[in-house]
Amino acid sequence: MRKKKWNRVLSVLLVMVTAISLLSGCGGKSAEKEDAETITVYLWSTSLYEKYAPYIQEQLPNINVEFVVGNNDLDFYKFLDENGGLPDIITCCRFSLHDASPLKDSLMDLSTTNAAGAVYDTYLSNFMNEDGSINWLPVCADAHGFVVNKDLFEKYDIPLPTDYESFVSACQAFEEVGIRGFTADYYYDYTCMETLQGLSASELSSNAGRKWRTAYSDPDNTKREGLDDTVWPEAFERMEQFIKDTGLGQDDLDMNYDAVIEMFQSGKLAMYFGSSSGVKMFQDQGINTTFLPFFQENGEKWLMTTPYFQVALNRDLAQDEARRKKAMKVLNTMLSEDAQNQIIYDGQDLLSYSQNVNIHLTEYLKDVKPVIEENHMYIRIASNDFFSVSKDVVSRMISGEYDAGQAYQSFNSQLLEKEDTSENIVLESQKSYSNRFHSSGGNAAYSVMANTLRGIYGTDVLIATGNSFTGNVLKAGYTEKMARCMIMPNSLLAYSCKMSGAELKETVRNFIEGYQGGLIPFNRGSLPVFSGISAEVMETDDGYTLSKVTKDGKSIQDNDTFTVTCLAISKHMEAYPADENMVFEGGDTFVKDTWIEYVSDENAILAEPEDYINVR
Numbered sequence: 001m002r003k004k005k006w007n008r009v010l011s012v013l014l015v016m017v018t019a020i021s022l023l024s025g026c027g028g029k030s031a032e033k034e035d036a037e038t039i040t041v042y043l044w045s046t047s048l049y050e051k052y053a054p055y056i057q058e059q060l061p062n063i064n065v066e067f068v069v070g071n072n073d074l075d076f077y078k079f080l081d082e083n084g085g086l087p088d089i090i091t092c093c094r095f096s097l098h099d100a101s102p103l104k105d106s107l108m109d110l111s112t113t114n115a116a117g118a119v120y121d122t123y124l125s126n127f128m129n130e131d132g133s134i135n136w137l138p139v140c141a142d143a144h145g146f147v148v149n150k151d152l153f154e155k156y157d158i159p160l161p162t163d164y165e166s167f168v169s170a171c172q173a174f175e176e177v178g179i180r181g182f183t184a185d186y187y188y189d190y191t192c193m194e195t196l197q198g199l200s201a202s203e204l205s206s207n208a209g210r211k212w213r214t215a216y217s218d219p220d221n222t223k224r225e226g227l228d229d230t231v232w233p234e235a236f237e238r239m240e241q242f243i244k245d246t247g248l249g250q251d252d253l254d255m256n257y258d259a260v261i262e263m264f265q266s267g268k269l270a271m272y273f274g275s276s277s278g279v280k281m282f283q284d285q286g287i288n289t290t291f292l293p294f295f296q297e298n299g300e301k302w303l304m305t306t307p308y309f310q311v312a313l314n315r316d317l318a319q320d321e322a323r324r325k326k327a328m329k330v331l332n333t334m335l336s337e338d339a340q341n342q343i344i345y346d347g348q349d350l351l352s353y354s355q356n357v358n359i360h361l362t363e364y365l366k367d368v369k370p371v372i373e374e375n376h377m378y379i380r381i382a383s384n385d386f387f388s389v390s391k392d393v394v395s396r397m398i399s400g401e402y403d404a405g406q407a408y409q410s411f412n413s414q415l416l417e418k419e420d421t422s423e424n425i426v427l428e429s430q431k432s433y434s435n436r437f438h439s440s441g442g443n444a445a446y447s448v449m450a451n452t453l454r455g456i457y458g459t460d461v462l463i464a465t466g467n468s469f470t471g472n473v474l475k476a477g478y479t480e481k482m483a484r485c486m487i488m489p490n491s492l493l494a495y496s497c498k499m500s501g502a503e504l505k506e507t508v509r510n511f512i513e514g515y516q517g518g519l520i521p522f523n524r525g526s527l528p529v530f531s532g533i534s535a536e537v538m539e540t541d542d543g544y545t546l547s548k549v550t551k552d553g554k555s556i557q558d559n560d561t562f563t564v565t566c567l568a569i570s571k572h573m574e575a576y577p578a579d580e581n582m583v584f585e586g587g588d589t590f591v592k593d594t595w596i597e598y599v600s601d602e603n604a605i606l607a608e609p610e611d612y613i614n615v616r
Contacts, residue, residue, distance in 0.1 A: 031438045036323070038436055039063060039330050040087040042070035042471065044309050046490040046569060048091075049467045052342040054522035059333050063326050066437060066525040069467040069488045074099045076485045081106050084432070085472040088317060088327050091309040096383035097127060100136060101219030107135040108313040113328070115335055122375045123353040125210060127310070130218045138307035140340040141351040141377055143291075144194055145303050145368065147278040150288040152179065152270045164295035168245040174270050175247065180263065182246045184273035186398060187256040193390035194304050194380055195273060198294040199242055200235035201302035201378035213381065226412040233408050238297060239397060240404040248398045277345045279364040291364060293371045303368060305351070305377040308343045311335070351377065389414045425477035427599040432475040433609055437525040441611035445473040449486065450531035451607035453591070456598050457494060457565045461504065461532040463511055464567035465519045468492055468529065468591070473606065483599045484592055492591040494565055495573050495584040501560035503582055508535055509546040510577065517575025519568065530612040537615045544615075567591055
């Protein structure tokens, strides 16, 4: 009798063990299934996380797209590639084919895709490798040219410029009445760089210019490439003449964006170099404003354009046909007309490089319509070298230190100098953690970051918006630059508050369910990250609903007290619906700076991840 009873107990135990094994197996398979179904897209700016990313996900309800705010720096993606963490889809704004060349063998060739076929040949040539392959495609353009105060032209009866000669005449006429004809924010590297190139856009887009650009960007070119002796000497001569014709000098090198805008608003400046978005901004203020292109020496007119970003796909996608097809659907949606409309700023026209996107110009760009129709939208050369060297050389030209010949020689020499790539390792990560979100547990890499930061801030609970961290924590040595890239790049701030258990639960609810003016989660990967607590969440057709908050496995009581740190950008926390009893302090130190101070001590230890969320 006792033997039969023991056998029965053994049978029950065996069934329980089998069930537990099956359940844990299902959990593992579920995580693997989620990984296989997820396409990871790295966005270069958090601004794309608010309208653009939710739009993409809404169009693709059957594809789980994990959006990560990465970094606007190709060195970041080189680091990911070298350490096995390259995402499925990459976007980058501060881009050049020259800087992207080390990634070529890790990226998919898009040259035979419909997406590449839709890009006008004029622009596609800027992204073509020497062997004819294409890894990167541009989305719509941010147009840069001359923002012009028409009221001032009419007041002083000065004709609007139609070519370079009349542009110079207008500058001189304004000087005679005590108004600055032209200046720009030459405090910044991009203004120096874009003026130099914009004045010679026609020549840089010629056969000789494209030939040099191809050589400069060739990924198979093992030597450093300087300037050519055909196009570039004349480009510096035009820059020198432009400086003389517009009266640029030492004081202009201290002009930042705010100073230029103040001059324009107060009627002390007739024209400045900037984005077309300035036209609407000033028209809304009652200033009759228009937009003009760069006037070329040969009589042509060109706009300087910056793609809002370039996009590329991981070559590994080709190893799994199902995932490749999903990624191509995501890419095509990202490049669609409606999606591109989610990118542009208020008051800007959609200027696409694609033949599949219709051009609908508003009044703000009516004066440059012929330029756009002629496809005279020059895409800047924007390598890291060109940013830094342009700032140095053009500044010296404006200050009078360099003439055209000296500027050419200096620019060329700096391009040919060997890069110093030696940097100290400040953080050694002993393990790799995936940034794929799992409905049971959350995001391991983000949990590592949140748990580590909770220790740094010395707080009971840490809550971070879903875009706070930049992807996988890799088993690698991080330099200070790469460690800095572990935090979202767009001014993430820390806010602290002492609150009751009831207030904590309400705060968690607001971050999960969203609030007016805050970052509203639009898919699982965009849900907030928690440290020190865990949350159970219900997924519905309308979004997400908080079910329960626990700490150490126990429900939080309303009269408990906690110190809480929230990580978010300022505009989201300024809109947070807190009452007079709950005041967040801080918001004056970037999380990135706190993080770097911690890891620079060279004794930094990363915390282990924890399961912090369960989505049902």
